Amino acid sequence: MNFPILSYLIFIPLVGFVAVMFLPREKHWLIRWVSTFFTFIPMVLSFWLTYDYYFNYSGSAAMAYTEGPLSWIAPINAFYFLGVDGISVPMLFLTGLLTFLSIIASFNIVNRVKEYFAFFLLLETGMIGVFCALDFFLFYVFWEVMLVPMYFLIGIWGGPRKEYAAIKFFLYTLFGSIFMLVAILILYFTSEPHTLNILELIQTAPSTVTHSMQMVCFIFFFVAFAIKVPVWPFHTWLPDAHVEAPTAVSVILAAVLLKMGTYGMLRVSWPMFPEMVRYFHIPIALLGLIAIIYGALVSMAQKDLKKLVAYSSVSHMGFCILALGAYTSVTAISGCLFQMFSHGLLTGALFLMVGVLYDRAHTREIAAFGGLGAKIPVYTGLMVLFAMGSLGLPGMSGFVSEFMVFVGSFASFNVITALAVLGVVLTAGYMLRMVQRIFLGEFNAEKWGGLTEMNTREILMVAPLAILTIVIGVYPAPLSNILRATLENLVNVLAR
Amino acid sequence: MMPDINIRILVPEMFLFLWALFLFLFDLGTKRKNPKQIGYLAMIGVAATAVLLFFFHGGNSFGSMFRSDQLAVFFKVIFLGSAFMAIGSSFDIAKEKIKNHRGEFYGLILFSTVGMMFLSSADELISLYIGLELTTVPLFVLAAFYKDDKISLEAGLKYMIIGAFSSAILLYGISLMYGITGTTDLIEMKINLSLVFLSYGKIGAGFILAVVMIIAGIGFKLALVPFHMWAPDVYQGAPTPITAILSVGSKAAGIVAFLRIFVNGLIAFSDKVMAPLDWGITVAVLAAAAMIIGNVTALRQKNIKRMLAYSSIAQIGYVMVGMVAATKMGVAAVGYYMFLYLFANMGAFAVATIFNDKTGSDGISSYSGLAKSSPSVSAFMTVFMLSLAGIPPLGGFAAKYFVFAAGIQAGYLWLVILALLTAVISLYYYANVIKQMYFSRETSEVKIKPAVSANIVLIMGVAGIIIFGIYPEPILNFALEAARVFAF
Numbered sequence A: 001m002n003f004p005i006l007s008y009l010i011f012i013p014l015v016g017f018v019a020v021m022f023l024p025r026e027k028h029w030l031i032r033w034v035s036t037f038f039t040f041i042p043m044v045l046s047f048w049l050t051y052d053y054y055f056n057y058s059g060s061a062a063m064a065y066t067e068g069p070l071s072w073i074a075p076i077n078a079f080y081f082l083g084v085d086g087i088s089v090p091m092l093f094l095t096g097l098l099t100f101l102s103i104i105a106s107f108n109i110v111n112r113v114k115e116y117f118a119f120f121l122l123l124e125t126g127m128i129g130v131f132c133a134l135d136f137f138l139f140y141v142f143w144e145v146m147l148v149p150m151y152f153l154i155g156i157w158g159g160p161r162k163e164y165a166a167i168k169f170f171l172y173t174l175f176g177s178i179f180m181l182v183a184i185l186i187l188y189f190t191s192e193p194h195t196l197n198i199l200e201l202i203q204t205a206p207s208t209v210t211h212s213m214q215m216v217c218f219i220f221f222f223v224a225f226a227i228k229v230p231v232w233p234f235h236t237w238l239p240d241a242h243v244e245a246p247t248a249v250s251v252i253l254a255a256v257l258l259k260m261g262t263y264g265m266l267r268v269s270w271p272m273f274p275e276m277v278r279y280f281h282i283p284i285a286l287l288g289l290i291a292i293i294y295g296a297l298v299s300m301a302q303k304d305l306k307k308l309v310a311y312s313s314v315s316h317m318g319f320c321i322l323a324l325g326a327y328t329s330v331t332a333i334s335g336c337l338f339q340m341f342s343h344g345l346l347t348g349a350l351f352l353m354v355g356v357l358y359d360r361a362h363t364r365e366i367a368a369f370g371g372l373g374a375k376i377p378v379y380t381g382l383m384v385l386f387a388m389g390s391l392g393l394p395g396m397s398g399f400v401s402e403f404m405v406f407v408g409s410f411a412s413f414n415v416i417t418a419l420a421v422l423g424v425v426l427t428a429g430y431m432l433r434m435v436q437r438i439f440l441g442e443f444n445a446e447k448w449g450g451l452t453e454m455n456t457r458e459i460l461m462v463a464p465l466a467i468l469t470i471v472i473g474v475y476p477a478p479l480s481n482i483l484r485a486t487l488e489n490l491v492n493v494l495a496r
Numbered sequence B: 001m002m003p004d005i006n007i008r009i010l011v012p013e014m015f016l017f018l019w020a021l022f023l024f025l026f027d028l029g030t031k032r033k034n035p036k037q038i039g040y041l042a043m044i045g046v047a048a049t050a051v052l053l054f055f056f057h058g059g060n061s062f063g064s065m066f067r068s069d070q071l072a073v074f075f076k077v078i079f080l081g082s083a084f085m086a087i088g089s090s091f092d093i094a095k096e097k098i099k100n101h102r103g104e105f106y107g108l109i110l111f112s113t114v115g116m117m118f119l120s121s122a123d124e125l126i127s128l129y130i131g132l133e134l135t136t137v138p139l140f141v142l143a144a145f146y147k148d149d150k151i152s153l154e155a156g157l158k159y160m161i162i163g164a165f166s167s168a169i170l171l172y173g174i175s176l177m178y179g180i181t182g183t184t185d186l187i188e189m190k191i192n193l194s195l196v197f198l199s200y201g202k203i204g205a206g207f208i209l210a211v212v213m214i215i216a217g218i219g220f221k222l223a224l225v226p227f228h229m230w231a232p233d234v235y236q237g238a239p240t241p242i243t244a245i246l247s248v249g250s251k252a253a254g255i256v257a258f259l260r261i262f263v264n265g266l267i268a269f270s271d272k273v274m275a276p277l278d279w280g281i282t283v284a285v286l287a288a289a290a291m292i293i294g295n296v297t298a299l300r301q302k303n304i305k306r307m308l309a310y311s312s313i314a315q316i317g318y319v320m321v322g323m324v325a326a327t328k329m330g331v332a333a334v335g336y337y338m339f340l341y342l343f344a345n346m347g348a349f350a351v352a353t354i355f356n357d358k359t360g361s362d363g364i365s366s367y368s369g370l371a372k373s374s375p376s377v378s379a380f381m382t383v384f385m386l387s388l389a390g391i392p393p394l395g396g397f398a399a400k401y402f403v404f405a406a407g408i409q410a411g412y413l414w415l416v417i418l419a420l421l422t423a424v425i426s427l428y429y430y431a432n433v434i435k436q437m438y439f440s441r442e443t444s445e446v447k448i449k450p451a452v453s454a455n456i457v458l459i460m461g462v463a464g465i466i467i468f469g470i471y472p473e474p475i476l477n478f479a480l481e482a483a484r485v486f487a488f
Helices: A005-021 A028-056 A088-108 A113-132 A136-145 A147-157 A162-190 A198-208 A211-228 A237-244 A247-272 A274-300 A305-325 A330-361 A377-391 A397-410 A414-439 A456-474 A477-495 B007-029 B035-055 B070-089 B091-096 B102-121 B125-143 B150-181 B186-200 B205-222 B230-237 B240-247 B249-265 B280-298 B304-325 B328-359 B375-389 B395-409 B413-438 B452-470 B473-483
Strands: A064-073 A078-084
Touching: A005 A028, A005 A064, A005 A078, A005 A088, A005 A113, A028 A064, A028 A088, A028 A113, A028 A477, A064 A136, A064 B473, A078 A088, A078 A113, A078 A136, A088 A113, A088 A247, A088 A330, A088 A456, A088 A477, A113 A136, A113 A147, A113 A247, A136 A147, A136 A162, A136 A198, A136 B395, A147 A162, A147 A247, A147 B413, A162 A198, A162 A211, A162 A237, A162 B395, A162 B413, A198 A211, A198 A247, A211 A247, A211 A274, A237 A247, A237 A305, A247 A274, A247 A305, A247 A330, A247 A477, A274 A305, A274 A414, A274 A477, A305 A330, A305 A397, A305 A414, A330 A377, A330 A397, A330 A456, A330 A477, A377 A397, A377 A414, A377 A456, A397 A414, A397 A456, B007 B035, B007 B102, B035 B070, B035 B091, B035 B102, B035 B452, B070 B102, B070 B240, B070 B249, B070 B328, B070 B452, B070 B473, B091 B102, B091 B328, B091 B452, B102 B125, B102 B240, B102 B249, B125 B150, B125 B240, B125 B249, B150 B186, B150 B205, B150 B230, B186 B249, B205 B249, B205 B280, B230 B240, B230 B304, B240 B249, B240 B304, B240 B328, B249 B304, B249 B328, B280 B304, B280 B413, B304 B328, B304 B395, B304 B413, B328 B375, B328 B395, B328 B452, B328 B473, B375 B395, B375 B413, B375 B452, B395 B413, B395 B452
Parallel strands: none
Antiparallel strands: A064 A078
């Protein structure tokens, strides 16, 4: 393997960032197409990576496409070390696809176009970097690099309360990250010889770190990742950030950034501190349950369509946390990854759809609509499709993932899982109610008579998501084959 | 015996001193009508000193009174950098505001820099004290350089009184230390202290008094809490480039004095084992106070110079985390921190200077909408602010990482956690500047076009932050080399 595909994935958007910075600021079309180009290539690479991984590497749990470790900062043993396995490949696929679609969805941005696309490309570098990094220093750098463009994207192009939402997001996530930093430093100094290599620490940490320090580190990592997921009670930044952010940024937030929390748990906390996972698995599952029920109930109360989708994320990510608590079951952990993937597709799509409607109607208030079904049938069809996927209709990816989570978790916690199933009912409740109130009922021709159907660009940007949702819902085997070896190995580590 | 005199290693200092005198004469000779040339001459002089430093270093002169070791060289580079960047950003001030004393303005900056350079080479308490005075006395004058401005005069007077006061305290501490150990040489002091300790099993209360007084004396120069009260007023009143020197150059001078006295001379007393004679915990508590008070007070500031004043109080708190670690990694981290702090803080002050020249305002809210009218300056300022807040991959992050790593290694976990929590607070006010520049929907009426010299400073700052942030190894190795001077 001589072609350093992961480095290309990380640095092509960065090259795009620099390139866009040097374009003249008036040439909007040029900036758009250059950015499209620089996100198209990583997308193709991520597809190829998924394809190649599936056929050549998915049989073993070992890291594939590793690069390095190359010495970076020798005095503190920081290395440039990349690699992917069955956990990161689907995430890279998701990142590549959704960043590209978000760029397409951002073509209607007219204010400060150059800065917008530049920040978007920088954001992609950070996201891909997090999913590839195998060295803690590198991981942390990418983890933080994302925050800055995100801060600007929310703060400049956001809604009415953008300043508040932007700084809240920034402070909240930084607050989480510092705990991670302390935990990283503790692990570094307890390992002998000192190392920041995540793979080595997974091998050594369970035996070298004392029980109490393991607990401290586990909690610190958990806080950092839980804020990102977000797990109740760390979720309060999410509704603000999602609602205020421009459409494409909400998509990235929901589809990729939230996954970093659960990804971090699967990559770092779980394999590194199996003893702590065993110790804490009931509280973790309970947090998952609370998120599922709480998120669903709050969604139910929302009047704003975007807020509804935002809180539904809290609920859906709760399934991941519940599954992570059931550490003994490969099915549950696979369900977690399926849910991450499926939530990325569905919620990404829902945010895109909300954006489409908002662009036309300039309001997101559910009560303001009614009977749109006859006026804009294509939009209605797609929206209903995604809503059904989200509530877990069989034949769509949401059903597969939730089913796996329930089947896998039931053996570990039957009561909690039984209660969590209620979440599905509640989801159906708010999703169907939303569909009913917006698309059915009486049509206000005076107000919405001028509403136009989705254009080709808009259909094209959600079509891949719709197709993938159905494909995974009908035939989930390819995805589960990618995951299997890695997750079996993880469960073995956890059960050890 | 006459100590050996090694003139060779004094060449950089002598050159810079003579260059300052030359600037005085040049200003007079051209009938004080030369805003640009004299500024460039001052910059050239500083750059030339750096080149001379590269060729003439290593060795002792006058016993241990002047030691040109790696540590001294490392910090001399920082001092020269701060003088260079301050001069580069002050061209418009020299043109508009100080019409008749440009030679004195630049000459005094160079004098102060010479003082810092002497200080960083002093491995002996008397020459250390002299170096400190040489540093601060020109700065008293410079702080009050806007003669018609009451705030500037207030700043100068306040700084002079506090400076004299703290020097007296420091001198008293030094004399007590001399009384206990019978020497002013730091290495001999180290040996004599252990001898006294080993023979009697204890050292009297006078030692504690001496340590406290020295900490207080240097603490005043560093604006370490609770000796920081003077800083915001002086920072606000002094001409902005001078404020920049106060917050970077003169602080780095205090840091090197602190390193020499405590991390070298009194290294045996850094640990809790030596309680109540230890200084580690005292400094750790002061650092904690500096981080809390500096960051929390900075939140409420509306004037950018006052905000940067409180932020630099907090930054010194972070540096002190590396100091209390009192290890090789700690010293190297302190060095690296100061080096990157130089770029970020000097850069931020340079932007504040240029902005003030154009608008006459230091209010943070007047930066509103600047990103649309002056995108490059705003982008630079963003980099400086994010680096000060410690966001990777900028240099400020690596600096904080090294300092905190050293702190955790030395067992100060509580201090590091506290430091990180306050770092989150600090993000709020650094991000506030960015918010003003970028998030406003209006376009600012101010359009800033920095002069060539100011552009050099800004680009130097941004390049330093980004390059050494992504690839910190060269500076870190240099700092580790410097730390090797102390026998750990």
